[in-house]
Amino acid sequence: MSESSELGVVAAGHPLTAHAGAQVLREGGNAVDAAVAAMLTSFAAEPLLTGLGAGGHMLVAGAGGETALLDFFVQAPTRPADGSAAELEAVDVSFGDAVQVFHIGPASCGIYGTPAGVCAAVERWGTLPLAELAAPAATLAREGVRLNQGQAYVAEILAELLTSTPECAALWAPAGHVLREGQLLRNPELADALELLGREGAQPFYRGEVAQAVCAWLGERGGSLRPEELARYEAIVREPLRVPYRDREVLTNPPPSAGGTLLAYSLALLDRAASPPSLPAILAAMRAAQGERTPQFVRELPQEGFLERFMAAKLGSTTHISVLDRHGRACSVTCTNGEGSGVVVPGTGIHVNNVMGEEDLNPHGFHRHPSGIRMPSMMAPSVVMRDRRVELVLGSAGSNRIRSAILQTIVGVVDHGLDAHAAVAAPRVHFEDGVIYHEPGVHVPSLAREGGGEEDEIVGFHGPNLFFGGVQAVQRADGAISGAGDPRRGGVAVRA
Secondary structure (H helix, E strand, O other): OOEEEEEEEEEEOHHHHHHHHHHHOOOOOOOHHHHHHHHHHHHHHOOOOOOOOEEEEEEEEOOOOOEEEEEEEOOOOOOOOOOOOOOEEEEEEEEOOOOEEEEOOHOOOOEEHHHHHHHHHHHHOOOOOHHHHHHHEEEEEEHEOOOHHHHHHHHHHOOHHHHOHHHHHHOOOOOOOOOOOOOOEOOHHHHHHHHHHHOOOOOEEEHHHHHHHHHHHHHHOOOOOOOHHHOOOOOOOEOEEEEOOOOOEEEEEEEEOOHHHHHHHHHHHHHHHEEEEEEEEHHHHHHHHOOOOHHHEEEEEHOOOOHHHHHHHHHOOOOOEEEEEEOOEEEEEEEEEEEEOOEEEEEEOOOOOOOOHHHHOOOOOOOOOOOEEEEEOOOOOOEEEOOOOOEEEEEEEEOOHHHHHHHHHHHHOOOOOHHHHHHHHHOOEEEEEEEEEEEEOOOHHHHHHHHHOOEEEEOOOOOOOHHOOEEEEEEOOEEEEEEEEOOOHOEEEEEO
């Protein structure tokens, strides 16, 4: 779905999320106000993808204001060495044409960041009170949200996770089966927590009663979150990564995020070739980026100057919200709860993330990240600048597929001249671990002959699938703002 407006557009993974942000734009809020309102609404409307127990990144750019990346991603806790810690629990999740193993339970829970991120964004860039932005989301959580087709599908494939604990099952399977399309999901404890966040800010979630409840609940079950680690958590402002591409500049997520760095590397490789790049060239860039994700890469990501050394040497899930306001200010924010750990802490409204159990974020083994380190996220909220103005605001859900989804969308707009809607809807490919995945519409014989190695397996999906990410994009062209929500994840764009 696409929408065009001269006042501003919000693209998001759920109609309620996008409408909440657009309403704030209509009422005079800026892009960050709108993104925060949409984020908070997504906690009620897209609770399998995000929430108060999640983490994320927000990129703010354009209109002559500060350009910055706000990092509020999940942080690694201290894992006890005495053998008392819980072990990860494995569940299989089928996307129809591919199966992925996820790891859940108390051992998968990392230090959450969304409460801190919301408050830092409003304090630094917002113009409206947080309580005002949180109130509609709290109302939705209390009154309930009916599952649409997209959310019902996610619930269906995550059924084993959603019934893994009595607390999670009470929310998601109150009648003995996981909620289906059209059924109402109510979460009054989340409503109370959103109102608490609006009223008192992040303090209760890191140093107050909510933090104490979360740590106690997890501690009794072998989890590793400690009160002192939650108390030290804070959102961090970073300088965005900047990479030239054709006659544009792409701003994206810097280290210690892995996704932005690998996206920048892929774009830099493609920028050496003719425009538009061929599909084999895009696959070769994906292959090169995948090959660089070594133990050394992950280990050195947090180090000062890593990006410059990496680029010089080489060249020398989740939900997303994109906003562009009438003044040309852009806000691109990606959040993830992983899939959720299955651990719902009574009385807090928090379903804690399972980021410590995500294979995509722990490619070389679990529990190897030092405590206090931000996990090397694949999330890459991005902005494409043209002549110093925002041209495209985008980002994606989809774990390891995030960087390939964003790469192909940027190539579609910049190299092929597509509008945001056509670029988002175009069939995608993804390369990972010797397998080339593709949607219908990709020429398979050419893909096999030119884009794959001799040992590569080729897996074709029967239709567009959320496996390939969920890009939400907003574009300014010829003075008008338009947007596109990814149909793979029920995304929509709503004008102000």
